[in-house]
Amino acid sequence: MTKLIQTLVDGLGVGSTYALLALGISLIFGVMHLVNFAHGELITVGAYTAYFFFLHGGSWWWMPVAIIAAAVLASVTMEFVAFRWVRNASPFTLLLTSFSIERLSHALWQIFVSPKQRAFPKPFWVFNQFKLGGVSIEVMDVVTIGVTVATLCLTAVVFKRTMFGISVRAAAEDFDAARLMGTRANRVISGAFAFAGLLAGVAACLILMRTPSAEPSMGSDWLMKAVIATVIGGLGSFSGAVAGGIALGLLETLTRAYLPEVATGWDKFSTAVVFIIIAIFFVVRPDGIFKVSHAERV
Secondary structure, three states: OHHHHHHHHHHHHHHHHHHHHHHHHHHHHHHHOOOOOOOOHHHHHHHHHHHHHHHOOOOOOOHHHHHHHHHHHHHHHHHHHOHHHHOOOOHHHHHHHHHHHHHHHHHHHHHHOOOOOEEOOOOOOOOOEEEEOOEEEEHHHHHHHHHHHHHHHHHHHHHHHOHHHHHHHHHHHOHHHHHHOOOOHHHHHHHHHHHHHHHHHHHHHHHHHHOOEEOOOHHHHHHHHHHHHHHHHOOOOHHHHHHHHHHHHHHHHHHHHHOOHHHHOOOOHHHHHHHHHHHHHHHHOOOOOOOOOOOOOO
16 A cells, blocks of 8 residues: 555656646647647756756756746747747648757757756755655655646636636637637737746756756657647646646556566566557547537638
8 A cells, every 4th residue: 555655646746747748738739729749848948948057056946937937938939930920821830840840959959059968956855755654755746746736726727817818718719719809819829838838847847856957859758748648638628638647647657666577677668558558548538538629710
């Protein structure tokens, strides 16, 4: 029972990070019908921001603010420089644009910084543990879960109680009708990218506290997990993104904890098992946990 509780806490910690990233992807999909494969590059931007600041005497007391600000700025810039000009193009063009941004980002970091990993200090408390009823719990897991819950509560308030949130939800339901009602497309889409950047920045802080390093392609692995979580929950569903992220995190940790020891020694065996289970889920329920309907343009 102790092992199960520890595994569940670990799974909630990992799944919380997936949920934040998946929520950002789902938000952009809602307003643009785009699975933004460049979303993971916001984590890379946050990592190199931390690296550069630590080179000049940075501190974790204020580093999260710098990381989140960099992610928001990068997300808004990405929308203005790339996506705004192809907004009315075909879905394939939008998808190709997101892939191009991702590849370009990798190349620029390799050329102007280094293709090698760059490490920086981690918070001194990040791997501390405490006992709760005989269960050893990492402080970082509690911080991750707490920060995620607070961020999700803020997100719920923003999208249910503010005009910006209501506009984004209306645009996600039927963008053409929302524009006829006075919604400004540029403002809504830029705001959605900014908020997605905020979520990615928070996730980047949690990731970098555990693994304090920067490398050009570090966002790709996290992006793939976030996209899978989004699809599990149902593309375009905010609740589904959170549920999918938590489900994926729990599935990963439970698989690693309870596979036979000989199996866990195989290269990426546990990851393969997770993907097999997800593939079966997609066969049984291809629309995800929450099915979302969108108005079609005619």
